[in-house]
Amino acid sequence: MSDCAPTIMWFRDDLRLADNSALCDATSRGPVVCLYVHDPAFPLGGAEKWWLHGALSALDHDLRAQGGQLCIMAGDTHESVSWLVGQVSARAVVWNRRYGPHGRQVDAEIKATLKARGIDACSHPGNMLHEPWQVRTRQGTPFRVFTPWWRAMQAKGPPLPPLPAPDRPAFAVVPSVVRDRLVTPGDLGLLPVRPDWAQGLRAQWQPGEGAAHARLDAFIAEQVHGYSTQRELPAQPATSGLSPSLRFGHVSSRQIWHAVDATGQGDQDIACFLSEVGWRDFAHATLFDFPDLGTRNLRPEYDAMPWRHDPAALRAWQMGKTGYPIIDAGMRELWHTGWMHNRVRMVVASFLTKHLLLDWRVGAAWFADTLVDADAASNPFNWQWVAGCGLDAAPYFRIFNPVSQGEKFDPAGEYVRQWLPEIAHLSDKHIHAPWKAGSSAPRGYPAPIVDLAGARARALAAWKTL
Template sequence: MPVRPIILWFRESLRLSDHPALHTAVGTGAPVICVYVFDEESPGLRPLGGATRWWLAQSLQSLQASLRAAGADLVLRRGAAAEVLRTLASETNAAAVFWNDIAQAPQRAVATEVAEAVAALGIESKSFPDDLLVDPAVLRAKDGRGPRVFTPFWKRVLAMGDPPQPLPAPRSFRSVSGLTSLAIDDFRLEPTRPDWAGGLRATWHVGEQAARTKLAAFLAQSVQTYAADRDRPDLDATSHLSPHLRFGEISPRQVWHAARFAAAEQPARSAGIDKFLSELGWREFSRQLLYDNPDLARRNLQRSFDDFPWRDDGRALAAWQRGQTGYPIVDAGMRQLWHTGTMHNRVRMVVASFLVKHLLIDWRAGERWFWDTLVDADPASNPAGWQWVAGCGADAAPYFRVFNPVLQGEKFDPDGAYVRRWVPELARLPAPLIHQPWTAPPLELAGAGIELGRTYPAPIVDHKRARERALAAHATLRRS
């Protein structure tokens, strides 16, 4: 009697190495059916934005190639996961369905539906923890609440010691051939008319091998100066791993252990590695927040902000989205985002502060724009970051902290290299003027080929008045 196969449901762990469900399935010796379900039908799932859809297409291509090298196929199906997997399990007489868990309420609900659907056929299902360093249940306070302040949270995580060692990728395994499958193009993930993804293609190499190569290069070079240089958008000083983590092309355990090994090999890198791991900690913290607050992208964590007097200003929002605010560091960030699908983290804070405090536009409008345009648009880190900047989130920056975009530019892009790259119409201005071109003498502007209001916009809002308006708006919450 032939051995019944195990279905391996790929979700957001689009890799072969350190994949607990795949490792266990292959270890049984049974044939393994690898399937990815593009699910836009199960209730509660947030549709992917344009940039993440593009990334998913490339990531699936990479995963498909890796599986073929191991002697397996990737079966692609579309629809509600419970129905798709029930049908696949029935047609293949599967013995079990395995998957890596996602510690988010909608995904957990879908997994429960899958388990119930295959159980009705008498088929076993099993999930494996994967996307977090620490099980959320371990970090509950006595009242049952999860972490709300980063520093004590991260101290607890560090005190728990190293997470489990990463699992090796299977070199080859038994599979099942001849199953019907869609093509990746059938999912219609990539833009066509218009095709706006040229900048993304020029910027990124996608997939598991690209992620591991990127991590190795970062730990061998940039990490030594990471603590000092990570806030400089004009320098290539960060790991660029966030979209790879977002799609599970590399696991947080792999990042952790590679970093710890590098620190042991080269103690001089320890300070940079500790800071780098704390940034991995912020990802973990945000995901723990989302575990406790499934509506993180919709509701203020601090309910006092529910009455905040946000402004409905479509023209100002559009100027911010297009990188036409008249503040060079803000405009550089927004243009980098549109072209590459990413933005330096320091600049993310600056542009977010500008939207919610200078323009008094609801943080949710910014979160939605980032969700659509970031290749690393993470369901936890994206809203958690926006709520942090707005002052309504966990461990949030106080609302009265209003970033001055001129000072931020001068401090973190001191020579203007970042602005020159993304706002080329200002490229001929000297460094002392490039972050505030409206202060340049007329002859200086003319010599640089700039006509404010025509070739580059004048500031759409005055910083001092905008700050005063933001503080006055916040004062209304204290009075109420």
Template sequence: MSDHPALHAAAKTGAPVLCLFVVDDTAGRAPGAATRWWLAQSLRSLGAAIAARGGSLVLRKGPAAKVIGEFARESGARAVYWNEIAQAPHRAVESQLAAMLARLGIGSQSFPGDLLVPPSVIRTKDGRGLRVFTPFWRRLLSLGDPPKPLPAPKQLRPAPNIAGDVLESWRLEPSKPDWAGGLREAWTPGEASARARLRDFLSHTVRRYVGDRDRPDRDGTSGLSPHLRFGELSPRQIWHAARFATDDDPALGPGIAKFLSELGWREFCRHLLHDHPNLATANLQTNFDGFPWKRDAKALAAWQRGRTGYPIVDAGLRELWHTGVMHNRVRMVVASFLVKHLLIDWREGEAWFWDTLVDADAGSNPANWQWVAGCGADAAPYFRVFNPQLQGEKFDPDGTYVRRWVPELEDMPARLIHRPWQATPIELASAGITLGKTYPQPIVDHAKGRERALAAYTTIRKG
């Protein structure tokens, strides 16, 4: 409820306030299974917070413009307020809604959404969005601090009760089977949890952020991405809290600067999505449209299940399945393995992440996959093919992360845990491992996979 400009403006009028949440499967991309679970918890938390201030949250489903227009007429509303979403489907809904409300004689007002700056502010001289992050970030920093976040209304003047849907009728949560136990274990959705995570991060974790953010064996990241994804915390709140922390303790400067640049990358991806609504399906660099991707259902399934034979890759995918997130460094290794070692289309990986990540963001998810594949904005060089063994040894040197998520390797010594295929028969037997049975052999040889990837990339670039 904090830093919600539309709610803040509505409450300031002193009129009764009705809060409406609409699920519109026709506007934008349908959420994946993990984000549907989070949405259910988030709505319960939001409903309780609104009720504690005297208001009520009404849930409805259907085409957003039609549903909101009918709700406004049904409730006798004098005005409708909303926060903008800088994505093509949502802008179309806003346009339809504004026209409908005008015909009904109902006022309307929109407010800046969940970005630091509108996409229209950062453009090239010919009006296009920037495609390289560093100049984008410099431009954003040159604009100064974004507006200060708004406080949550202390009180909402109650309005007459209007019927809405029962949350459970939306079937957002899994039942048979209930696969969300790991999500419940790992997360507490809602604004209160988001604010507590931010406080804890700025009080403790940020001091070690520069070094620890790449270490999946350590608690070195903020854990704020799903809260940002669902608007439980705004980027403006994070920005100002971080700046205040730096003012209070200058020693935090390097960690804060790096953290804010990660917030800037999220912003960059959202701006890309604004300019390229088909970011999840179309290569930003069109010369990749003829790339020789391989169709390999067996390899894709092994990757999805965390059964590739490369421990750091398998640990990441199992962490994802259990908790709904994956450490950022491991995401890069896992994605690189799919698109380069296996030559499987980046869209397959993007779709899997979209369904299984609780922080699946319509901008960041496809933009990051395109970055790894080399076909996106500011893309990684095509010749960068992560060696999963070396990545594991560098960023999980003791094997702590792998042992947590790949327990069949827990007795493997640290020097071998990222390359069990190089262990002797005696070493494997001592660790209780039978390669090909208790833990898979690598599904592709790293050197051969890298050679094949470079050949494929060279071909497309020649074309």
């Protein structure tokens, strides 16, 4: 193999140049070919597809600014990587790890194939603060509760300092036979057409590494101080909005950690924010240790839960037409922007799994299709947490009342009025319970689809049968 044989940098959920350990490795070996494979065996939700289109375009743009390009291939992952290795006579393929079961299996198979062909295959730590297997109980088992896990995590010391983007990397010439097989983000059909439902996403988000860092800088300058007191209020722009950038790896959790930690160690707001970033790691570590997190109850007793089948109620929940303003505002925010505030996510998930007694997997599937930050670890982890069947979960009998949750976290009704203009005229007293408004009750807004007290009793009765 010639000394100038290229290394393939295989991008996946790490669409960035800075703090990209595999990319640094690849560029240190000589000329590089940058690859992304779009494989239907790794299905994406509609909102994720929209984001991915922008993310691939942004990465290609950033690579071209350095004299390279992103080679995008469509098809089976294993076949695509193997074919490209042969066509460019690659000496090595490098990537950053992913922690879901399907990705790990595919990566292991590809590694074995490459090694059998005498090609170096090298994986690097993925987008976590520490690798999942590095944080263990004294017995060497996975933690099942967040607080001791977080303590053990912090005892390991800060995550590795972020790496700079490679300085003037060398890019290999891409042969014409390869160029003929490459596709553009536009060819992948990721953007919605007829109807184009993405106006709200375009108005709110800009995929890409540059935009993610601008958001992080703005969060540190304007919002992190006050985070611990404001973050539960959905009407306040108090949280970072970094979740889709973390999902697609425009920014690493290590970069966030060091940037935020440097602004004031020991500060309550910073500690609170970093522990939220910690929940993301805990969710990913859980997926690593419990690969069927997305499909099976982590507490098997919940397998006997008598979930209901009620397509009309599910549709009302999805469309934000339940008659409960905090639920409907959240579901409409999700539909319009591809994102929902964390407190409201908890309340709508509780409403679905408890008041409507519908299976958490049905709700997680809707979130997976509509969230720009839809994440194979954080989404099912949090659904299982709310539904009571997950690790360190909220007990099932803790049932959020959507009226009192609205009154507590949106006391002036600003959030609800933003997303439900048809009830914006109601007084603060009735904004979270429009059916009590008598003659001024809005005509175009639905009556509640369930009676809260009856639905709560039904949920508790179902849970007691377990």
